[in-house]
Amino acid sequence: MSAAFSQAWLLDETPASRSQAAWGRRYRAWLDLRSNPLAMIGLVVVVAFVILSLAAPLLATHDPGVQNLTNRLAKPSVAHWLGTDELGRDIYSRILYGGRVTLGMVIAVVLLVAPLGLAVGCIAGYSGGAVDRILMRVTDVFLAFPRLILALAFVAALKPGVESAVLAIALTAWPPYARLARAETMTVRNSDFIAACRLTGAPAGRIVLRHIAPLCVPSLVVRITLDMSSIIITAASLGFLGMGAQPPSPEWGAMIATAKRFIFEQWWVPTIPGLAIFMASLAFNFLGDGLRDVLDPKQR
């Protein structure tokens, strides 16, 4: 095993062991991803944003919460790289710290929503009958509610704040994933390879978890990355209505919402957080598209 993790070892056409085969597959997936320029741009931007947010205390030039009313709505300058907002706070520092709140919210929502939607959809699709009908009607109920109103009601019932906003958005965002996962499950549930799984005597839970759910993941990944920008916007709307991130906590959506009245005179104040959201959403989209291709071994 002295050659472990060398390129030849990873690309060996006839792997000698299970772990070699698994690492080879991962390496090939990585090569695939690397050969897709858009996906790589997405990956680099996402990683950069995450690192910038995590390193915010080291990189910020000002305290994101300190107000300076004599220097409000300043143009970008050496002292304030991206200018200041309506309360004289440094936008550059607020963007860095805001990344923690905004990206944190997005990632938390996705981590809550994706497994829930996948589980509901796969279980409904595979079980069929009464279970399917009950789960899908519950999904319809959530789908029928106006998203923002339901989130608003939910946050109002809890206490306003980032955690409640995450829960509220998650609560309203899962039904489309459940629908998607169910549709994917329906296309494979009667296939011979699932029949073969049933013939091994595997319990239904194992079949759903190990054989059906992995088939639904790629389309879910794409859908999630497409939804990331709308999650950011919903978080911003909640913040704007006073139900999400509470001021003075910097949050990209809330930063746009409060600065949008300056868009004609001091355009950079709302534009810069807007650019941050735009770049993050686009990067997630590119990455998601690339991941979908890589996740499907048939494409290779």
Next chain:
Amino acid sequence: MIKVEQLRVRFGDNEVVKGVSIHVPAGGSFGIVGESGSGKSTVLRALSGLNDAWTGNITIDGQSVGPRRNRAFFQKVQMVFQDPYGSLHPRQTIDRILSEPLLVHGIGDIERRIETALAEVALPSAARFRYPHQLSGGQRQRVAIARALIAEPEILLLDEPTSALDVSVQAEILNLLADLRERRQLTYILVSHNLAVVSHLCPTVGVMLGGQMVEVISAEDLRAGKTQHPHTSELRALSVGLEEPA
């Protein structure tokens, strides 16, 4: 070993299998022929437990089985499907596909068993970490056979195992199945629309027509043309005509 009595299967209002009875002794091999829609695959699916909307009596190895089967049943009875392109999970490597039955039944020694299973169906060990779409149709059907056999069942249900393959590969798979039966003392039920395939592997053949078994005949009688029912003669004439074009 397998005893089926008065098996009836209905899909909605449509009765597809109308009282079929089959007896197969241990180590025996029974063929079912019939045109498409005659209910021959449905019989097999009811036997394997994939279809639970049947009535009648099914006895396997002296034990009567109901619509729901337990794990011990699935360790005893396995099935090979018609379409090797559809019966292997598209996102799993051969290794994963073959280890699944072992994991479910809690059989250890996975590494060695997979090696043996691949060798037994004459697949190169290089195929082990491939995906199904990287293999040919014949190789895939070998994988499907290996998967069916890896938990060491006693009964193998074969649903048109060769009809999706081209003729040269068909012969290989049939010979493989014949070898395996001899080596492992397996009991087969083979369903096919091809009389030549069935009579090659099965000493006894049942002919199905419209959900009924109209004749049970030995392969020799079939070859010699000593048929009783007109449908059997018809099928025989067709297959002879196809094999030896005038």
